[in-house]
Amino acid sequence: xxxxxxxxxxxxxxxxxxxxxxxxxxxxxxxxxxxxxxxxxxxxxxxxxxxxxxxxxxxxxxxxxxxxxxxxxxxxxxxxxxxxxxxxxxxxxxxxxxxxxxxxxxxxxxxxxxxxxxxxxxxxxxxxxxxxxxxxxxxxxxxxxxxxxxxxxxxxxxxxxxxxxxxxxxxxxxxxxxxxxx
Numbered sequence: 066x067x068x069x070x071x072x073x074x075x076x077x078x079x080x081x082x083x084x085x086x087x088x089x090x091x092x093x094x095x096x097x098x099x100x101x102x103x104x105x106x107x108x109x110x111x112x113x114x115x116x117x118x119x120x121x122x123x124x125x126x127x128x129x130x131x132x133x134x135x136x137x138x139x140x141x142x143x144x145x146x147x148x149x150x151x152x153x154x155x156x157x158x159x160x161x162x163x164x165x166x167x168x169x170x171x172x173x174x175x176x177x178x179x180x181x182x183x184x185x186x187x188x189x190x191x192x193x194x195x196x197x198x199x200x201x202x203x204x205x206x207x208x209x210x211x212x213x214x215x216x217x218x219x220x221x222x223x224x225x226x227x228x229x230x231x232x233x234x235x236x237x238x239x240x241x242x243x244x245x246x247x
Contacts, residue, residue: 086168087160100193103134136166140155183242188238202238
């Protein structure tokens with residue numbers, strides 16, 4: 066059954082993290098201090114919702130490469146129950162799919178807890194001061210990219226990059242529940 070995220074927490078501050086990535090580096094929130102807009106997406110390998118949109122996520126990262134924007138994905142799922150979400154499998158997925166963004170592993174699930182993550186994908190878009198300005202869906206049709214009429218995340222990115230406020234209703238993301246450790 067699809068899970069929708071908790072109530073949107075617009076106006077909250079981004080939480081610090083320092084996590085290893087599939088590319089062999091370790092990334093922290095402070096690494097993006099020079100970016101005006103930061104998108105953090107909690108993701109994973111096994112979720113059909115993520116699989117349906119991961120190319121769109123990669124294309125968004127590519128589209129804004131030359132702007133003051135950064136996108137990262139974080140996988141917090143319990144890989145003892147979902148081996149496909151292991152760090153080794155993340156490395157393979159990032160390479161196979163040609164991810165142009167850092168794909169981070171939250172083994173302890175501390176980042177997922179701090180961000181009050183509910184599902185994958187769960188999308189957070191922050192301004193330069195790292196204030197949450199958007200928490201919603203990527204677009205209006207996760208199943209069929211050719212049927213998309215509203216690219217919500219891109220609209221939000223464009224507004225923030227232009228120094229404007231989000232001026233449309235945010236529709237929560239939908240996806241698989243986070244696989245919490247017991």
